[in-house]
Amino acid sequence: MSGAQTTAGQGQPLTDLRGQVAIVTGASSGIGEAVAEALAARGAxxxxxxxxxxxxRALAERLEGAGHSETLTVxxxxxxPVDVRAMVQRTVERWGQLDILVANAGFGWRGPLVDGDPQRWKDMLDTNVYGLLLTLKYGVSPLLERQRGHVIVLSSVAGRVVTAGGSAYCGSKFAASAIAEALRMEVGSRGVRVxxxxxxxxxxxxxxxxxxxxxxxPNMLKGAEPLVPADIARAVVYALEQPAHVGISELVIRPTGQTYP
Ligand SMILES: NC(=O)c1ccc[n+]([C@@H]2O[C@H](COP(=O)([O-])OP(=O)(O)OC[C@H]3O[C@@H](n4cnc5c(N)ncnc54)[C@H](OP(=O)(O)O)[C@@H]3O)[C@@H](O)[C@H]2O)c1
Known part of the structure; x- marks a missing residue:
């Protein structure tokens, strides 16, 4: 019997993000802004x-001023639907391709269901669920055409753990996680990671x-130090930089010590 074949070692090289083309929704603040910054810093x-x-525009100026590669503001x-379609079209027209789609736009609202504000629910579900579906519908097509690319979906621990007061937000984020997982099953064999x-x-x-x-x-953190957007951006970059055959399907990132939710 021959000796055991070892596959230890360096494995495939990390994916180089230089020159890749990314769309980040919700880039005007918080996590989206930090992800955009991290991608631009790696030459995307x-x-x-x-x-x-x-x-x-202020973010674009900052990124370009820092000598990072090009940006487009939309x-x-x-x-x-018309906005989302145009965002994707303008990106592909500008750079001829799309490699990374970060579906991040969203917002939260908590409160007892019976006190809920129906308009607020509708805005939130329209953004976190319908808006996500639209972003994926129009944004994933160019990835499938080239049989390569990576989709990042911002869900939440609220998409895994239900809390009282979270009926609508948890509902929207459970939906986001389900949508992302269904997409992963649909596109993985066609070269697109989710x-x-x-x-x-x-x-x-x-x-x-x-x-x-x-x-x-304070109730959620119980003294734990909260995360900042850059902490999430690092996790996004980690997933994106894996070699093409490594699909990180899910990453949960909590403040160390956050037990609820
Ligand atoms: N912060 C947290 O603790 C936390 C935890 C788990 C998950 N998340 C998720 O992470 C994502 C980003 O949140 P964040 O913490 O970065 O909050 P944030 O600082 O409030 O950023 C939210 C972003 O979403 C954009 N947005 C909201 N509605 C939009 C719409 N209709 N169309 C386009 N863009 C829209 C906002 O931009 P404009 O207002 O300029 O459109 C903004 O850029 C969200 O999906 C959120 O649910 C956040």
Whole structure:
């Protein structure tokens, strides 16, 4: 019998993100902004998409000023099919390809179901679920055409763990995780990777937009140091830089010591 064949060693090289073309939705603040920054720092060309154009332009100036590669800013409301389609079209027209799609736009809102504000629910579900579906529908096609690429979906620990007060937000993030997993099954054999990112507490504009009362964060963190957007950006880069045959399907990133949720 021949000796055991070893496959130890370096394995395949990491994926080089230089020159890759990425779209990041929700790039005007928080996690999206940090992901865009991390991608640009690795030489990717990045479409920065969100509704607040002035914020996108300021980020673009900062990235280009830092000597990073090109950016494109696109005003896009992910709830609008026409906006999402145009965001993808403009990216492909500009650079001739798309390699990375980061579906990050979203927001939260907590409260007892019976006190829920139906308009707020609708806005949140339209953004976190319908907007995600639209982003994937239009953004994944160019990846499939080239039989390569990587999709990152920002879900949440709220997409794995239900909490009282989280009926609508947890519902939207359980949906986001389910959508990402179904997509992974549909496109993996066609060369496209899908990674679901599930953060715990990350300090960003999220808490202000969600109108968190002051006691919520201390309740969740119980003294633990919260994450910052750059912590999530590093996890995204980790997934993207894996060799093409390594699919990181899910990453849960909590503050060390966060036990709830
Ligand atoms: N922060 C956390 O603790 C946490 C934890 C788990 C998961 N997440 C998820 O991470 C993602 C990013 O959150 P964040 O913490 O970075 O919050 P954030 O700082 O409030 O950023 C949210 C981003 O989403 C964009 N956005 C919202 N509605 C949009 C729409 N209709 N069309 C296009 N863009 C829209 C916002 O841009 P404009 O307002 O300019 O459009 C903004 O850039 C969200 O999906 C969130 O659910 C956050």
């Amino acid at each position: 060309r990045v479409t920065l998409a969100a509704r607040r154009e002035e914020r996108l 005003r896009c409301d992910v709830r609008q 990674t679901t990112i599930e953060p715990g507490v990350v300090i960003s504009e999220f808490q202000r937009v969600a109108e968190y009362p002051p006691e919520i964060l």
